[in-house]
Amino acid sequence: MIRAHTAADVRTAEEPLLAAGEPLMDRAAFALATHVAAELRERGHRIPGSVILLLVGGGNNGGDALFAGSHLARRGCQVHAAVLAEHPHAAGLAAARAAGVRVHELAGAPDLNDAVTALARRAGVWVDALTGIGARAPLREPLAGLVTALAAERAASPDEPVVVAVDVPSGIGVDDGAVPGPVLPADVTVTMGAAKPGLLLPPAAALAGRVEVVDVGLEGGLAGQAPAVCRLSATDVADLWPLPGPADHKYTRGVLGVVAGSQTYPGAAVLAVAGAVRTGLGMVRYHGPEIPTSLVHARHPEVVTAPGRVQAWAIGCGIDPDDAARAQEMERGFAAGLAARVPVVLDAGGLSLVHDDAHADLPATVVLTPHAGELALLLTARGEDTTREDVDAAPARHARLAAEVTGATVLLKGPTTVVAAPDGPLYAQADATPWLATAGAGDVLAGVLGALLAGYGDALAVYAEGRLAGVPASLAAAAAYVHGRAARLAAGQGTPPRPRDVIFSVRRASHGEDDISRHTTTGQGGPISALDVAVALPAAVAGLLR
Ligand SMILES: NC(=O)C1=CN([C@@H]2O[C@H](COP(=O)(O)OP(=O)(O)OC[C@H]3O[C@@H](n4cnc5c(N)ncnc54)[C@H](OP(=O)(O)O)[C@@H]3O)[C@@H](O)[C@H]2O)[C@H](O)CC1
Numbered sequence: 001m002i003r004a005h006t007a008a009d010v011r012t013a014e015e016p017l018l019a020a021g022e023p024l025m026d027r028a029a030f031a032l033a034t035h036v037a038a039e040l041r042e043r044g045h046r047i048p049g050s051v052i053l054l055l056v057g058g059g060n061n062g063g064d065a066l067f068a069g070s071h072l073a074r075r076g077c078q079v080h081a082a083v084l085a086e087h088p089h090a091a092g093l094a095a096a097r098a099a100g101v102r103v104h105e106l107a108g109a110p111d112l113n114d115a116v117t118a119l120a121r122r123a124g125v126w127v128d129a130l131t132g133i134g135a136r137a138p139l140r141e142p143l144a145g146l147v148t149a150l151a152a153e154r155a156a157s158p159d160e161p162v163v164v165a166v167d168v169p170s171g172i173g174v175d176d177g178a179v180p181g182p183v184l185p186a187d188v189t190v191t192m193g194a195a196k197p198g199l200l201l202p203p204a205a206a207l208a209g210r211v212e213v214v215d216v217g218l219e220g221g222l223a224g225q226a227p228a229v230c231r232l233s234a235t236d237v238a239d240l241w242p243l244p245g246p247a248d249h250k251y252t253r254g255v256l257g258v259v260a261g262s263q264t265y266p267g268a269a270v271l272a273v274a275g276a277v278r279t280g281l282g283m284v285r286y287h288g289p290e291i292p293t294s295l296v297h298a299r300h301p302e303v304v305t306a307p308g309r310v311q312a313w314a315i316g317c318g319i320d321p322d323d324a325a326r327a328q329e330m331e332r333g334f335a336a337g338l339a340a341r342v343p344v345v346l347d348a349g350g351l352s353l354v355h356d357d358a359h360a361d362l363p364a365t366v367v368l369t370p371h372a373g374e375l376a377l378l379l380t381a382r383g384e385d386t387t388r389e390d391v392d393a394a395p396a397r398h399a400r401l402a403a404e405v406t407g408a409t410v411l412l413k414g415p416t417t418v419v420a421a422p423d424g425p426l427y428a429q430a431d432a433t434p435w436l437a438t439a440g441a442g443d444v445l446a447g448v449l450g451a452l453l454a455g456y457g458d459a460l461a462v463y464a465e466g467r468l469a470g471v472p473a474s475l476a477a478a479a480a481y482v483h484g485r486a487a488r489l490a491a492g493q494g495t496p497p498r499p500r501d502v503i504f505s506v507r508r509a510s511h512g513e514d515d516i517s518r519h520t521t522t523g524q525g526g527p528i529s530a531l532d533v534a535v536a537l538p539a540a541v542a543g544l545l546r
């Protein structure tokens with residue numbers, strides 16, 4: 001699991017170490033230099049003679065780069081430092097000069113953008129060390145204008161330079177993932193001590209490239225701090241998976257009640273049911289009109305239509321809340337779920353059930369699964385005027401707000417899926433493929449999540465007593481993971497990246513990289529339908545339980 005910690009938590013963890021004289025910056029700089037060298041090697045460049053440009057701000061972030069630059073200069077690189085602050089890190093600057101780094105003091109230069117762009121054109125690697133966790137986004141001028149110019153230069157450059165961001169891409173919201181101004185998109189972010197929330201959360205996460213976490217010795221200090229954002233990997237999801245035992249039968253494995261599909265949108269019923277059945281559970285009880293019922297039976301003869309006890313509900317896929325009969329059936333299922341205190345997934349039309357506060361203060365075992373537009377509608381209906389654009393600009397903040405307003409857990413669908421409960425960490429899962437942006441994919445996800453929640457059976461009904469606090473959010477993140485993994489398999493793209501807590505440890509291994517951090521990807525993949533995703537689910541689950 002990747003655990004991301006806020007800037008304040010990182011500072012609290014580093015304080016006693018710095019006071020004890022631990023060489024945190026040396027470790028950070030050595031790892032940074034090693035990663036830059038690895039990027040050069042990976043692109044087939046020799047390290048001696050390679051031209052590297054450091055973009056150096058006035059804080060310790062710039063200090064990291066100056067020390068890293070001195071290592072690289074000693075390895076024969078031609079290193080230029082564009083120093084953009086009046087008072088850069090003094091020891092770093094001295095070390096850089098001593099190692100032969102060419103220092104260009106450009107703070108206050110009238111032709112700043114031209115001067116830096118000219119240096120940038122000659123360099124194969126740009127190291128972005130303008131600001132790190134000490135800065136408040138957005139970047140101020142003149143750095144904002146410089147970053148805009150460099151981003152344009154890079155986009156126009158025929159042989160794209162590699163951009164390595166130090167700790168974070170300068171200008172992102174470190175704690176909230178906001179992008180309130182210009183940011184130079186990175187190929188790799190080498191982050192110190194622990195991942196930062198903005199490296200996992202949209203929209204900033206998309207500008208961070210591959211994230212490499214450097215162990216500088218903070219794990220002890222961070223162990224007592226709850227992470228702000230988590231990202232589950234295959235092992236975490238496998239640990240959460242409800243495995244059937246030899247004594248299990250269909251009722252103990254979990255029964256899911258599904259209220260999905262309508263005469264107008266019958267396919268949604270098939271997709272939600274397929275998502276549930278192929279994720280694995282004891283049984284599905286389907287509640288719907290004739291056409292969707294016969295379609296469901298044609299594909300899944302095992303589905304039962306008789307009413308009876310369930311351990312979870314999935315409600316709303318393919319249902320127009322203006323369809324009075326279906327709305328009544330959704331309301332009946334929701335009320336039954338709340339009365340029995342079993343988990344309920346509300347998707348699509350089912351979200352209208354919480355547009356007013358008739359069901360105020362929901363338990364976190366109710367999981368809402370909106371996309372950005374649906375979340376904006378829900379928040380607006382609950383008195384928090386919100387547009388889709390607002391949600392896109394700050395997905396995590398709005399998911400958390402919806403969780404606080406309703407009490408429910410919120411899974412906000414998007415290229416990176418964000419899960420928020422009223423308290424506890426956020427989850428940010430980026431396991432899928434752009435091919436998944438296709439009709440019906442959300443119906444399959446509702447089925448996957450419903451099956452997982454049902455698999456926890458009546459255990460989750462005691463959630464109110466707090467014994468399983470946080471489990472609905474982690475199961476929602478696990479559902480997003482498996483859904484994404486199935487989509488990648490269906491699209492022919494292998495398995496999702498395997499995030500690791502610590503990918504590079506300067507203290508445990510002074511050279512080399514951990515190969516296991518490499519992504520398992522195979523090309524661009526190809527188009528998929530929602531049904532393809534459902535079909536790939538058993539293989540996706542089996543692969544992760546291996
Ligand atoms: N995590 C670790 O274990 C270690 C991290 N290290 C590195 O240190 C930085 C944090 O360094 P810090 O000096 O606290 O701050 P920064 O370098 O991030 O930023 C301060 C400079 O940025 C300027 N600033 C602030 N806001 C803005 C803005 N909006 N626009 C432009 N410039 C801004 C600020 O200038 P002021 O005039 O505002 O003072 C400073 O010049 C961390 O990220 C790691 O990289 C250490 O290596 C130790 C180990």
Ligand SMILES: [K+]
Nearest residue numbers: 128131168170
């Ligand atoms: K930076």
